[in-house]
Amino acid sequence: MHPISANQVDPSSGIGSLRGLFVILSLLPIVFFISCSKDQDVDVITGTEDSESESFFARNGDPESTFFNEENSRQSRFALNDSVTSGRENAITRAVEQASSAVVNITVKEVVQSRRSLFEDEFFRFFMNGYDVPREYTSIGTGFVISQDGFVVTNQHVVGGSPSSVNVALTDGRIYEAVIVGSDELTDIALLKIQSEDKFPFLQFSHSDDLHVGEWAIALGNTFGLFEDGQPTVTVGVISATNRDFRPDPNNPRVYTDMIQTDAAINRGNSGGPLLNSQGRVIGINTFIYTGGTGQGFVGLGFAIPSSRIEMILSQILDSGEVRFGFDTGMVTTSITDQLVYRFRLPLVQGLFVTEVNRNGPAIEAGIMPGDIILKFGNERVVSQLHGDAILRQYAIGDSLSVELLRNGARYEAVMLLREKAEVPVQNPQQP
Numbered sequence: 001m002h003p004i005s006a007n008q009v010d011p012s013s014g015i016g017s018l019r020g021l022f023v024i025l026s027l028l029p030i031v032f033f034i035s036c037s038k039d040q041d042v043d044v045i046t047g048t049e050d051s052e053s054e055s056f057f058a059r060n061g062d063p064e065s066t067f068f069n070e071e072n073s074r075q076s077r078f079a080l081n082d083s084v085t086s087g088r089e090n091a092i093t094r095a096v097e098q099a100s101s102a103v104v105n106i107t108v109k110e111v112v113q114s115r116r117s118l119f120e121d122e123f124f125r126f127f128m129n130g131y132d133v134p135r136e137y138t139s140i141g142t143g144f145v146i147s148q149d150g151f152v153v154t155n156q157h158v159v160g161g162s163p164s165s166v167n168v169a170l171t172d173g174r175i176y177e178a179v180i181v182g183s184d185e186l187t188d189i190a191l192l193k194i195q196s197e198d199k200f201p202f203l204q205f206s207h208s209d210d211l212h213v214g215e216w217a218i219a220l221g222n223t224f225g226l227f228e229d230g231q232p233t234v235t236v237g238v239i240s241a242t243n244r245d246f247r248p249d250p251n252n253p254r255v256y257t258d259m260i261q262t263d264a265a266i267n268r269g270n271s272g273g274p275l276l277n278s279q280g281r282v283i284g285i286n287t288f289i290y291t292g293g294t295g296q297g298f299v300g301l302g303f304a305i306p307s308s309r310i311e312m313i314l315s316q317i318l319d320s321g322e323v324r325f326g327f328d329t330g331m332v333t334t335s336i337t338d339q340l341v342y343r344f345r346l347p348l349v350q351g352l353f354v355t356e357v358n359r360n361g362p363a364i365e366a367g368i369m370p371g372d373i374i375l376k377f378g379n380e381r382v383v384s385q386l387h388g389d390a391i392l393r394q395y396a397i398g399d400s401l402s403v404e405l406l407r408n409g410a411r412y413e414a415v416m417l418l419r420e421k422a423e424v425p426v427q428n429p430q431q432p
Helices: 011-060 066-088 091-102 122-127 223-229 307-320 338-344 385-392
Strands: 103-116 131-145 151-154 165-169 175-184 189-194 216-221 233-246 256-262 274-276 282-289 302-306 331-335 352-357 373-377 400-407 410-417
Touching: 091 103, 091 131, 091 216, 091 233, 091 274, 103 151, 131 216, 165 189, 175 307, 189 307, 216 256, 216 282, 223 233, 233 302, 256 282, 256 307, 282 307, 302 307, 331 385, 373 385
Parallel strands: none
Antiparallel strands: 103 131, 103 165, 131 151, 151 189, 165 175, 175 189, 216 233, 216 274, 233 256, 256 302, 274 282, 282 302, 331 352, 352 373, 373 400, 400 410
């Protein structure tokens, strides 16, 4: 056998090549069949998807109709949204929707005389008198409409004593001027009247005497002046307690009795806003919060004047323009001032100076005389006329009131029986 060089060709290799070509050609039909089989598998899969797609369109309409499919999808979404919306509605959302349009933002401007010095230096300001400069201050609060013709209820401390202007803004953007019909500083209630002939949405009162601790309480108001967007702030809590009493403070002698306590958040600007029950009716006026010395923010203790007291005060304001005692003490008093001390040589004490006594009233029956100084009503020290009136507001017809007096340097105690104020008949003068 001879070796084959790299340049030589084995004669048998041609036969092998032919055999290999023959084998390849013989296998082509098999490969082609396998390829066709794989193509058919793909077609089957594709055909299955098309079949499912046709089945989907068959259930929902003509596959060529794009509008039908989109409309059906929209209807499905609307049905779902309606279901979700109805599930989110509850007594609170309905109460808020019903009451919001009757809640108003109150803007009050008041001109205050402030003292300004002619000199900037502290030394000169100490020895030189300044001069009065009128300054206009603006404050905000909340109120709510209680009648179709535009009567509005709010806190007295919202409108102040003598505002230069009062504006009322509704949720729909309308702004009106308002006047103060009457107010009572001691109970912190004021009644306004919108100066317009328009008709207004209004709220109705509910009885606050039958409140249940733990029931829903909804507070609406102009919290921090956010009412500018046209909607009051809504906070929700429960009735935490009822019949909370706060004794008159000489620095703030307002009478807060039978107050409603709630944990619905009340903050600056909420004063005068309504506290609602779950039916959307007014059960109180949001008035003040208790911070517990932690600052100015809400800590879960808010208090509202009950609707029963509001209705009583409003009826008196509408009848006479002011709030009066239901009983008569039979005397006239005034605060002790420096002028009275110097004029009548009175002792320098805090109290009330008796100037007049009715000869048929409870005071004279108790032994009280003009010139006496009242030091106490009951167990509470009297500081001023307003403070004394605030203390008397806690008494009613038929109560016995103990009075501590100072007369000629000696202290006495008298007891007055408070009775209904007698109506004095008016006599017509005789014609000459």
